[in-house]
Amino acid sequence: MRRTLIIFKAVTKNWLRSRSGLFFSIMFPVLLLLVFGAVFGGGGTSTYSLFIQNLDVDGTPTPLSEGFIEALNSTETFAIRTIPGDVTDLRSYARDVLGPLGGNIRVLAISEGFQNDMLNGTLKVRVGISYSTLQTVYEYFEPFLNETERMAMQQGIDQMGQYNASLPDRKASLTLILDASDQSSGIVRSIVMSVANAFNYELMGARNIVNFEEEPFTERQLRTIDFYLPGVISAFIMTNGIIGVTTNTTEFKRRGIIKRLSITPLGKLEWILGNVLSQTLLNLMLTAIIIVVGWLAFNAQAIPDIFSIVFIFIGSVLFSGIGMVLSGLIKDVEAASAIGNAIAFPMMFLSGAYWPVEFMPDYMQTIAKALPLTYFSEGLRSAMIYKYTEGIIINMAIVSVLAAVFIIIGSLVTRWKEK
Amino acid sequence: MAKKVVEVSSLVKQYGDLRAVDGISFELYEGEVFAFLGPNGAGKTTTVEILECIRPLTSGSAKVFGYDVTKREDAKEIKKRIGVLPQDFSALDKLSVKENIDLIGGMYEKKLDTMEVIKLLDVEDKANERFENLSGGLKQRVGVAAALVNDPQLVFLDEPTTGLDPKARREVWSVMENLKKLGKTVFLTSHYMEEAQVLADRIAIINKGKIAVIGSSQDLISEYGGLKVLVVRKGGKEMAKTLQDRFGGTTLNHNGDVFVKADDVNEMWRVLSTLTEMNLTKEIEIQTPTIEDVFLKVVGGRITEEGELT
Numbered sequence: 001m002r003r004t005l006i007i008f009k010a011v012t013k014n015w016l017r018s019r020s021g022l023f024f025s026i027m028f029p030v031l032l033l034l035v036f037g038a039v040f041g042g043g044g045t046s047t048y049s050l051f052i053q054n055l056d057v058d059g060t061p062t063p064l065s066e067g068f069i070e071a072l073n074s075t076e077t078f079a080i081r082t083i084p085g086d087v088t089d090l091r092s093y094a095r096d097v098l099g100p101l102g103g104n105i106r107v108l109a110i111s112e113g114f115q116n117d118m119l120n121g122t123l124k125v126r127v128g129i130s131y132s133t134l135q136t137v138y139e140y141f142e143p144f145l146n147e148t149e150r151m152a153m154q155q156g157i158d159q160m161g162q163y164n165a166s167l168p169d170r171k172a173s174l175t176l177i178l179d180a181s182d183q184s185s186g187i188v189r190s191i192v193m194s195v196a197n198a199f200n201y202e203l204m205g206a207r208n209i210v211n212f213e214e215e216p217f218t219e220r221q222l223r224t225i226d227f228y229l230p231g232v233i234s235a236f237i238m239t240n241g242i243i244g245v246t247t248n249t250t251e252f253k254r255r256g257i258i259k260r261l262s263i264t265p266l267g268k269l270e271w272i273l274g275n276v277l278s279q280t281l282l283n284l285m286l287t288a289i290i291i292v293v294g295w296l297a298f299n300a301q302a303i304p305d306i307f308s309i310v311f312i313f314i315g316s317v318l319f320s321g322i323g324m325v326l327s328g329l330i331k332d333v334e335a336a337s338a339i340g341n342a343i344a345f346p347m348m349f350l351s352g353a354y355w356p357v358e359f360m361p362d363y364m365q366t367i368a369k370a371l372p373l374t375y376f377s378e379g380l381r382s383a384m385i386y387k388y389t390e391g392i393i394i395n396m397a398i399v400s401v402l403a404a405v406f407i408i409i410g411s412l413v414t415r416w417k418e419k
Numbered sequence: 420m421a422k423k424v425v426e427v428s429s430l431v432k433q434y435g436d437l438r439a440v441d442g443i444s445f446e447l448y449e450g451e452v453f454a455f456l457g458p459n460g461a462g463k464t465t466t467v468e469i470l471e472c473i474r475p476l477t478s479g480s481a482k483v484f485g486y487d488v489t490k491r492e493d494a495k496e497i498k499k500r501i502g503v504l505p506q507d508f509s510a511l512d513k514l515s516v517k518e519n520i521d522l523i524g525g526m527y528e529k530k531l532d533t534m535e536v537i538k539l540l541d542v543e544d545k546a547n548e549r550f551e552n553l554s555g556g557l558k559q560r561v562g563v564a565a566a567l568v569n570d571p572q573l574v575f576l577d578e579p580t581t582g583l584d585p586k587a588r589r590e591v592w593s594v595m596e597n598l599k600k601l602g603k604t605v606f607l608t609s610h611y612m613e614e615a616q617v618l619a620d621r622i623a624i625i626n627k628g629k630i631a632v633i634g635s636s637q638d639l640i641s642e643y644g645g646l647k648v649l650v651v652r653k654g655g656k657e658m659a660k661t662l663q664d665r666f667g668g669t670t671l672n673h674n675g676d677v678f679v680k681a682d683d684v685n686e687m688w689r690v691l692s693t694l695t696e697m698n699l700t701k702e703i704e705i706q707t708p709t710i711e712d713v714f715l716k717v718v719g720g721r722i723t724e725e726g727e728l729t
Contacts, residue, residue: 013518014514257509260508263505
């Protein structure tokens with residue numbers, strides 16, 4: 001144990017004094033968190049530019065068309081700008097005038113007669129509903145009516161039917177022009193449709209039949225940044241192990257440092273354990289810094305507990321073990337670094353560390369299930385954010401088994417004697 | 420009779436078809452400096468690493484302090500008692516000299532005070548300097564300090580001056596001379612003839628895995644070094660002819676220098692008398708054979724600065 005601690009101290013000191021080591025192990029993850037947090041989880045509301053041409057103007061815009069634009073505006077999702085009414089070819093205008101302004105092109109055209117068509121359409125729907133309701137009532141009560149009552153009712157229903165048929169069958173028209181390459185086009189389309197549907201229901205006097213309520217999974221109010229934070233921590237614990245340990249150990253081997261130590265009474269397991277402890281400390285430091293940055297910059301909610309610390313230790317063993325396996329099998333430092341990167345980077349993006357696995361196509365989800373980082377990031381997220389005991393236990397069990405397997409293979413392939 | 424520290428008998432190390440060490444036998448005695456002299460690939464490092472218990476042998480036997488290098492428990496005892504400066508010694512770049520020596524020292528149950536070792540190697544002023552900032556010579560001195568930190572009875576120095584400039588090489592030699600004064604038994608490997616001749620009590624010339632000759636440098640030179648040579652600078656053709664006629668074994672180089680080989684001291688005096696008779700006014704010198712001549716004689720080639728056999 002004494003020798004293990006001496007190795008731990010020396011390797012840690014050597015790493016702490018290495019600028020490139022510090023950058024890639026600590027600074028790079030922090031920068032990535034800041035970028036991710038600012039783009040996806042900073043807490044602000046995203047706004048999308050939307051150009052609207054309102055052709056339903058009678059001197060001034062009609063109340064319903066104006067109301068529709070107001071409704072869109074009240075979602076606080078759009079930065080609305082106006083397209084003059086004399087523009088006839090909206091596509092050319094979008095390409096030639098809006099295109100050079102930069103950003104994605106989103107154009108909504110409110111057609112002439114929007115208000116009239118909406119009112120007429122509403123009247124036609126309402127009359128139609130009344131007509132079919134009366135018919136249903138008539139069919140139900142017919143056996144209980146005398147001939148006079150029956151004829152009077154039939155006559156009223158027929159007159160209502162005729163009136164409904166006389167109403168014009170026109171619908172108010174909205175045209176949304178979106179760029180197919182615009183990743184936010186789905187969101188924009190959904191919001192415009194939601195507002196249009198709200199108008200439909202309101203004008204028809206419909207009440208909500210299905211009541212919809214949303215409740216948070218946890219008692220705390222979690223945001224996107226809270227999803228990213230454990231993801232960034234787990235991803236970089238993985239890269240520190242797979243890239244960091246592989247590269248450092250191969251470099252120590254190339255320079256004969258491991259050989260020099262092997263001539264002393266130091267044992268192979270003491271060497272490996274010293275390195276694992278050093279990785280654990282590094283990863284705890286990384287976690288602490290990431291959490292503090294998350295708190296300060298984004299008011300993140302992550303709270304590390306004893307499970308998180310145990311998880312970080314087991315994760316450090318697992319990924320150091322993988323690093324030891326690679327450095328035991330690869331002699332060349334550059335090849336070790338390249339192979340470490342080739343394993344770590346795809347794993348980082350395929351494992352669900354940065355986005356939910358459910359977002360990925362089926363075949364990618366299958367790949368994700370085979371990656372150790374999937375279980376590590378899920379477990380760490382369960383421990384730090386969701387406090388979901390079952391998720392912690394299952395993932396911890398999987399990560400522990402993998403850690404044991406890789407550390408055993410790592411110690412077998414680490415050469416403590418020349419051939 | 421000094422105590423045997425290392426006993427090697429019929430040692431063989433085979434890599435596939437290559438026999439790196441081919442049945443060598445030798446002993447090392449307490450307090451001596453023993454040198455393995457040979458070109459790259461001769462089997463020097465392989466032999467040393469077998470004795471350091473980090474490379475298995477194929478056949479034969481090797482014992483250090485009476486412990487068998489092939490036995491796990493014996494290897495632990497050997498490792499406690501030896502100090503090693505490996506070929507191309509390196510240490511943790513970002514740690515200081517003191518921290519690196521502390522690291523190696525920390526691996527042993529008993530160790531010397533690190534600063535004491537640093538003083539011994541005369542690197543006190545660099546104690547807090549990072550290893551990466553040291554010159555090649557200083558790095559080797561740190562390596563020797565690390566080899567001494569457990570106060571070993573036997574020190575292996577594997578090619579300690581390879582790649583160093585002449586000044587740094589001299590510095591390392593001075594360190595090695597101090598080891599002898601400290602009473603350490605030293606096993607040195609080198610491809611530098613002068614190094615082996617200056618530092619070693621006994622030399623084993625090794626080539627292609629076999630020991631060609633073994634003995635003190637004086638004995639080897641006497642036995643294999645050949646004749647002493649008297650050189651007359653710018654003596655010219657006429658003198659060369661006269662000396663050739665009287666003594667034989669005379670040659671002339673393109674500078675006009677005359678070389679006369681003398682079988683023994685008496686013959687040397689006779690040559691000098693003849694030169695006196697000839698009213699010699701030229702510069703003369705007597706060249707004695709070196710270990711390089713021994714090497715040339717027993718191996719049939721020379722070793723380049725890079726350690727290659729030509």
